[in-house]
Amino acid sequence: MGTLLMTGASRGLGREAAEQLLRDHPDQHLLLTVRGANGDRLATELAGKTGNRNVSTVSADLASFADIRKAVQEIERRIDVGELPPLTGFLGNAGLQMVSTTRATEDGFEATFGVNVLANYLLLRLLFDRFERGSRIVVVGSDVHFGDFKHSGGLIPAPRWTTVAELARPRPGGVREGRRAYATSKLAVLYLVHALARRLPDGVDGYTYNPGLVPGTGLVRDADPVSRFAARTVLQLARATPFAMGPVAAGRLLAKTAMGPRPGASGSYLDRGKAVPSSPESYDEAREEDLWAAAAQLCGLPAEVR
Template identity: 30%
Template structure:
């Protein structure tokens, strides 16, 4: 990686840092000397992961903060605890739900993928923006190449009329990207020292595993073999996320992903999102809908 500089003295929050891309991103940060707060649901799993990370990276400074993005009360409580600590250099808004086959709901009644992937992080930023500004933090949002083939249904953000797990996931990621790009523009208009960036892992196959064990045991094994030449593991998929979070050349409003064919795999590079992911009219409508849903306003 080109952004392999020392991060000693810098503190980062990684949501969903106990598994998948978030775990690999956390390891990369720790190996470069950063302090990391893993914001994740399960204290039991977190303690196991913390022990493994400390074994892997001697002297690692890593801690757990309980956070359930599918529960707005948990988001608010976690934000209050985080804000009582020192400012951070960045947030990697990584946690999410992938491909729920049946329509499920969050604690607050939102469709699970939209509610977790977008609304949960929207609420976290709403609570913590002054704290992020205190540290001139970068807020990195986890996008997806799947945004290319979908449009946001502003009249059905909760997938109530018709539900398909893969489509709901892709639209939730498009919402994340619209929010991330729009947040950067509003931060600049407000003269904020914080910044907002979007990054994606390419075709990181493990990250895209369905949550159904039967699917994974059958189709999953065959698909892995077929996809091996165009996919990469989560360790490589985490590289663009960490680059966006830490590299000097990763400025606000950028979109980072793998440099290979179709952005599927490869070293981190700045790349292009589809124009509809930067549509300010759609972003403004999504922003208003997100404020209504969460009951929170982002002070920009």
């Protein structure tokens, strides 16, 4: 028995994935990060709906490094005293898509990059030595990192890579730049996972997971009324096409990726569970190593894993 740590399980495909994990893996403990005071309620709801009480929560605002560090300390305490089984997995599903690039995290970083990239980095670095052999680390990415019409429908501008310091800094920019920041953060997730996979010990795998277009996940909750209306109406019609699916089906695939048969070599990009090539731009070891070192500095950690 082990513990799977999951972020972003309160709504949408994350909630569906959590329910599926509890149904399919009754002996696995599911530990969820929850912002605010709703953790006990979420765990109770999931246990009641699935009949599996192997679920608990830990409080963590992923827009706060202090909160993340406090949560990791609590996770380690519970493992050390036997309240939790050893750590055997991580599913990073939490993510933001903002309507500007002006919003900042508690630590002063641009919100999209701070939550989508730096929060995952800090969690994984602080817990790096806790993952048991056989563990699987999955961070949710997006096919918008390709930056073309085929993968974004023209709704999301192509990513624009600059320096990590610039990407992590709040800056002037409205809706279009907010969406571009989202695409760029998902390119950064691939760089992060590639760099991580090179450092993981044998027997521990890391993956980037693309759920495809999943209307109804709440990702655009920060958007303007017109965009939210489109997400509720027009984008729902996309479920009838091969390019999209609902939260239930997407959640089931995500759960299978997190706990099912090994989906591919460590570092792979998983498009709805199938290992496929990511964009040509996403294979850039110099950028990957630069991101790893810069993220370490921003998080106050040494670049090298010891």
